[in-house]
Amino acid sequence: MSSALEVRDLKASIGDLEILTGLDLVVPFGEVHAIMGPNGSGKSTLSHVLMGNPVYEASGSATIGGVEIMDMTVDERARAGLFEAFQYPTEVPGVTLDDLTEEMAISTPSDDGFEQRTVAASERLGMERFRERAVNVNLSGGEKKRSEMYLLGVANPKVAILDEIDSGLDIDAVREVADMVESLRGPGLGIVVITHYSRILRYMSADRIHVMVGGRVVRSGGPEIAEELEADGYTAYQVAAAG
Amino acid sequence: MTDTPTLGSTDAVWMASRRSAAVERLDDLSMPSEREEIWRYLDLDFDPAFRTAPLTAGSAGSTDAVLEMWHGNTVSVVDGFVVTEGVPTIAEASDEIALVNDDHMFATAFTAYAPGAALLTGDHLGKPLLVDVQNTSDATTFPGVHIAVPRGTEATVIVRLRSTTDAPATVVPTVTADVSDNARLTLTIIQDWNYNTRSLGRAVIELGRDATLVLAEIGLGAKIGRLHLDVNFVGNGSTAKIYGAYFGEDDQTLDYRYFMNHIGMHTRSDMFLKGAVEDEALSVFTGMIRIEETGQKTEAFQTNRNLILSSGASAQSVPNLEILANDVMCGHGSTVGPLDEDQRYYLMSRGLTPESADRLQVRGFFEEVVQQIPDEAIAAWIRERINGKYVAAQEEGRV
Numbered sequence: 001m002s003s004a005l006e007v008r009d010l011k012a013s014i015g016d017l018e019i020l021t022g023l024d025l026v027v028p029f030g031e032v033h034a035i036m037g038p039n040g041s042g043k044s045t046l047s048h049v050l051m052g053n054p055v056y057e058a059s060g061s062a063t064i065g066g067v068e069i070m071d072m073t074v075d076e077r078a079r080a081g082l083f084e085a086f087q088y089p090t091e092v093p094g095v096t097l098d099d100l101t102e103e104m105a106i107s108t109p110s111d112d113g114f115e116q117r118t119v120a121a122s123e124r125l126g127m128e129r130f131r132e133r134a135v136n137v138n139l140s141g142g143e144k145k146r147s148e149m150y151l152l153g154v155a156n157p158k159v160a161i162l163d164e165i166d167s168g169l170d171i172d173a174v175r176e177v178a179d180m181v182e183s184l185r186g187p188g189l190g191i192v193v194i195t196h197y198s199r200i201l202r203y204m205s206a207d208r209i210h211v212m213v214g215g216r217v218v219r220s221g222g223p224e225i226a227e228e229l230e231a232d233g234y235t236a237y238q239v240a241a242a243g
Numbered sequence: 244m245t246d247t248p249t250l251g252s253t254d255a256v257w258m259a260s261r262r263s264a265a266v267e268r269l270d271d272l273s274m275p276s277e278r279e280e281i282w283r284y285l286d287l288d289f290d291p292a293f294r295t296a297p298l299t300a301g302s303a304g305s306t307d308a309v310l311e312m313w314h315g316n317t318v319s320v321v322d323g324f325v326v327t328e329g330v331p332t333i334a335e336a337s338d339e340i341a342l343v344n345d346d347h348m349f350a351t352a353f354t355a356y357a358p359g360a361a362l363l364t365g366d367h368l369g370k371p372l373l374v375d376v377q378n379t380s381d382a383t384t385f386p387g388v389h390i391a392v393p394r395g396t397e398a399t400v401i402v403r404l405r406s407t408t409d410a411p412a413t414v415v416p417t418v419t420a421d422v423s424d425n426a427r428l429t430l431t432i433i434q435d436w437n438y439n440t441r442s443l444g445r446a447v448i449e450l451g452r453d454a455t456l457v458l459a460e461i462g463l464g465a466k467i468g469r470l471h472l473d474v475n476f477v478g479n480g481s482t483a484k485i486y487g488a489y490f491g492e493d494d495q496t497l498d499y500r501y502f503m504n505h506i507g508m509h510t511r512s513d514m515f516l517k518g519a520v521e522d523e524a525l526s527v528f529t530g531m532i533r534i535e536e537t538g539q540k541t542e543a544f545q546t547n548r549n550l551i552l553s554s555g556a557s558a559q560s561v562p563n564l565e566i567l568a569n570d571v572m573c574g575h576g577s578t579v580g581p582l583d584e585d586q587r588y589y590l591m592s593r594g595l596t597p598e599s600a601d602r603l604q605v606r607g608f609f610e611e612v613v614q615q616i617p618d619e620a621i622a623a624w625i626r627e628r629i630n631g632k633y634v635a636a637q638e639e640g641r642v
């Protein structure tokens with residue numbers, strides 16, 4: 001069976017700035033992987049390039065459940081089963097969450113589960129009072145992350161990339177987000193948790209951890225990597241990458 | 244229905260002399276020049292054909308979507324004539340009502356040829372009122388509405404301007420209001436003329452002590468859709484929120500000239516207009532906040548945001564300030580630009596096609612204004628109208 005996500009030799013640049021420099025990553029269905037790396041190592045760029053953000057010039061291959069997505073538009077990738085939870089979710093003034101989820105359902109007529117998932121995710125995450133409010137407008141950091149997790153629940157993707165879903169949150173909120181990620185784990189989904197700090201990994205279990213430095217994965221391994229990074233930081237990797 | 248009215252036959256004494264002075268003055272006036280700043284963006288190369296002003300009302304058009312959903316009172320003004328029984332005109336009023344005193348051709352022609360603005364007072368304002376202003380032919384017409392809100396009362400009025408045919412017409416719609424001390428007026432003007440109509444609109448609103456105005460203008464129709472608005476903050480503590488939403492297509496020119504004249508102390512104005520233009524349309528917003536020496540402690544703001552949806556469309560946005568007092572607070576913001584790329588990317592990342600993403604963004608853009616409309620059914624209708632224009636532009640490949 002093919003993996004949820006398979007990335008081969010992914011490169012991306014903006015003008016002369018090379019940000020991703022040949023990245024490989026495989027995430028099987030049912031697993032949760034963490035990508036850890038210092039600021040500026042290209043983590044958000046990876047999620048945007050996979051999503052198809054036209055700002056970046058990209059090459060290489062990425063497949064979702066075996067289907068190549070690099071030649072697809074942003075919306076086609078979403079409908080192919082990719083979901084990006086944004087580090088900085090965009091405000092959409094005047095458009096409510098309900099307006100958005102309604103349009104999501106209309107965009108994917110072959111999937112008749114939207115209404116049911118909307119109700120379920122709304123209940124699970126306590127979103128009732130946010131659904132009539134404008135998307136990401138005047139929300140706290142934690143509320144924005146919750147809203148992203150809600151949309152993930154509605155979209156029901158094959159691959160979810162959660163970019164810094166833990167940043168800017170207090171410890172209780174981090175624990176809550178970790179629980180949400182754990183509850184998403186399932187045989188039809190591969191999850192990538194992008195994080196700068198190992199903090200969130202104390203409250204959830206990652207099957208594999210990838211260290212990203214200088215636009216590529218420089219080391220992959222088990223949960224022990226998080227402990228190492230907590231003790232030693234990224235310096236050794238950065239020196240090696242620069243060397 | 245009353246006997247068919249004829250021009251000037253019921254004028255009060257003050258009105259008769261005002262009218263004849265205007266008829267005389269009109270001989271000396273010609274079409275304003277586009278070289279004058281106030282007329283700058285208008286194509287005034289047309290025959291205003293004032294002498295075609297009808298002497299009687301045409302036959303009123305059939306009811307339509309807006310009227311059908313309306314549950315309040317209705318007053319009809321057809322080809323400039325008030326045709327609803329029991330509604331007097333200002334021309335018949337014993338005391339002079341004359342808020343418009345511009346000395347140019349259109350205003351003077353209004354004084355000379357308008358049968359008389361509908362005079363809406365406490366008797367008519369007990370519940371929300373829709374003024375259905377219809378143009379039925381290619382004649383030049385002068386419909387008017389005057390709203391007098393008594394002390395300490397609240398009034399809600401929607402003025403709907405519409406054409407019942409596609410005939411090209413020139414029209415000088417004039418809305419005036421006198422909001423007394425401690426009174427509140429919620430006024431919505433829906434400009435929905437056909438695309439062949441040249442509308443030289445004028446509005447003057449005077450606010451008494453602690454009076455409140457909430458005005459929203461929705462610009463949908465017209466070849467030339469102009470509104471020249473003055474709000475006079477005469478009473479201390481008077482406040483106004485001025486909203487606008489306009490969507491221009493085809494070769495429309497939508498031209499807003501808004502003047503906030505702060506005379507009293509502790510007054511507050513807040514203009515907030517949002518527009519979109521596509522095809523070859525042009526929109527103009529010229530805002531002026533003028534604070535007199537007497538207008539201390541005034542707070543005044545103006546914001547105008549424009550979406551340019553096609554390369555042939557354009558928007559002019561010019562906020563101005565003229566401040567003679569020294570203890571005031573003012574702010575302004577104005578933007579002209581395309582749809583937001585980040586919003587499009589975010590919405591597409593949720594699976595929406597670029598067309599749906601943009602449609603949602605356009606709808607959201609106008610929502611801050613549309614939600615101010617004091618009737619939910621009419622607000623929904625306006626949402627649909629704007630959305631319909633945008634979807635048609637998408638389908639025809641103009642945006």
Ligand SMILES: Nc1ncnc2c1ncn2[C@@H]1O[C@H](COP(=O)(O)OP(=O)(O)O)[C@@H](O)[C@H]1O
Pocket residue numbers: 014017019037038039040041042043044045046055
């Ligand atoms: N849209 C962009 N425009 C210019 N530079 C960018 C853009 N996106 C990313 N970069 C640059 O690419 C590098 C990686 O950024 P990013 O992917 O945000 O890193 P991370 O998420 O790991 O902190 C940084 O040097 C950043 O400044």
Ligand SMILES: [Mg+2]
Pocket residue numbers: 043044045087163164
């Ligand atoms: Mg980042």
